[in-house]
Amino acid sequence: MPNTQSAPLNYVPGEHPDLKPPIGQTGLLLWVRKNLFSSPFNIALTLATIYFLYVVIPPMVNWLFIDSVFNAGSRDECRELGKGACWGFIGKRLGQFTYGFYPIEERWRVNLTFVLFALALLPLLWEKMPRRRMLLWFSLAFPFIAMWLLLGGFGLESVDTDRFGGFMLTMVIGVTGIVFSLPLGILLALGRQSGLHFIRWMCTGFIEFFRGVPLITLLFVASTMLNYFLPPGTTFDLLLRVLIMVTLFSAAYIAEVVRGGLQAIPKGQHEAADAMGLKYWTSMRLIVLPQALKISIPGIVNTFIGLFKDTTLVVIIGLLDPLGIGRASLSDSKWQGLSTEVYVFIALFFFICCFSMSRYSIYLEDKLHTGHRNE
């Protein structure tokens, strides 16, 4: 590019002047221009968004943090101290939100279960953990240890399940549902793909039924109608009934996800397994399922997230999950009218759990993606 104004451009080789790139072609300015102001339409969109954020964010931050009250004894006290959220209420009830009505002197058992749960989860999630194999056995045993710790018996004072509540109840239902629905779902998917007509017909009917009705009606069935199907006089625990229904419900969804994975496996894989002389279960275990499950991981985790979120529905049949505790606390005349605070708090808990699950699933998907990438 000839420059007519300045001195003649006779650069000596190796002694070029270090000129800065033109302004606006690198760094922040370029990024802003390319991503926010690339066209008149984009400029308008950006300005509209900034205005929207300006209208929404400051009042929200004010309400959540700046004007909020973290320590108060009642709603009126809160209102005197500040106009924002009354987190003092949540703070006072935090014990109930976590443990429900679990006896206070036995709460250490719930805490221990949470700690053990974290320990059991670690080898499952972290593949390069030292001594992973040994710890996996512990993970397998964890549900039974947790059951003993929470319910009691064998040396511990026994606690009725109707005292379970809060986040602890959410975890109990969520973890039990996840642990049992995965194997059941895989079996159902295999059944639906099976060549045996009666088995296929039965599994299809089961899956379609459970996917066709809302979970809440199934919970109603569990709470009102299940007794009719048992010998007269038998009663069994409401929580157990709920657990069974939740497990069956999410097993049906997992079955459909796994079926998608099974259908994506080329027929050649089945034929190769047959040619090697593998029996049905061996070929499934060694050849087909590892591939099918790998494809269906995102779907399976999504079903788990759905199951975890659906645990809130138990409040409708009277179990005291966080929503139940929240509603019970709201009926206290000292704290009436603070529903927004309660629901925002519960939403935050679920958001943290479910968002980390979905992040982990994306990480896993990336790690297991051993094939060629398109991009």
Added chain:
Amino acid sequence: MAQTLEDLGPPSVGPPKSSFSIGKIWTDKRSRGIVIQVIAMAIFCAIVAYLAANVVKNFEELGKPFGFDFLKQESNYDINQTLISYNSQSSHARAAVVGILNTLLIAVCGIILATILGFILGVLRLSPNWLVNKLAYCYIEFMRNVPVLVHILLVHGILVHSLPHPKNAMNINDTLFLSNRGFYTPQPLFQPLFWLVVAAFVIGIIFAFWYRRTARIKQEATGEQSPVFWVMLASIIGLPILAFFLTGMPIDWQFPEQGRFNLKGGMAIKPEFMALWVALSLYTAAFIAEIVRAGIEAVSHGQTEAALALGLPRKRTMNLVVIPQAMRVIIPPLTSQYLNITKNSSLAIAIGYMDIVATIGGISLNQTGREMECMIIVLGLYLTFSLTISTFMNWYNKRIALVER
């Protein structure tokens, strides 16, 4: 061929002798299949028989008859939002119908709003504008990772607790009133001549589609393009408006009035309905947005480039190349979201919107004590909804699916 082979082969290698032994039933694949199925069927029948026997025994013990005649009894409860006339003297069957209609109402309204919001969000998520893109991302992640029941209760709580009492309702131009008892709008009262407007609307739709067809045939034959969009707009919207003014505006409006304790007259949208509608739509819109994004991203960029290389303008590239292909990917998961809205509408019971679960599966069940019959009705209805929607969507999906040679 078989003959010659048999002739050539050594005599000892023949077809296996079909001798029968018990062990063979299990080693032969086909007979083993039959055995497994017979065993499964026997177990299944035994379980069903056991459960049925228990049910019969339980009914005898409780002295309850089984039957649906209770549906004719008086219901003795009120429903705060009804699409058909209903009062506490009506029968349980009528309460069930009111419930079904309320479920359908929330499902249809939710599907419409969620689809519109979802498509807008999905497109925003693909926007090259960083700010808009990230904002849509945050919204979607927040919505998807919080239970829908929490959303419903949160919206309901906000509506009930932060909106003003009817006495000082938010008053917009004396026509719209917003209070914690609901959203009041003027109610249209149709006069006899109004049917002409409706007729004009129907004629407009028929004409528009006829015009579109002839325009397409003409374009395929001669290459000439007609202003299809504007003609369709004029005939569908313009014609009814013209008819409306020509017949002398045959609608009277009944405006809501602010009484001392409550608002009177007009059409009221209850806070329960609003909370459920808004929460379900916002929640499902986040899922639909992800589906739309995935669908549009699934159309390879080569398709767009090819269309542009052929000289199609951007808009026609979108309409003729990208969207039809994206729709193929979008429709199946979209269907299951529509089913999800219908099923999630059953959470209405948590805030007291009287849908099918709250009427026949809730109050009627508790009043009559007929758990079995009520739950059979509710489960049967939901299965019917689900199977109907999925059958229709499968049909539609097949119609637009890629036809391969």
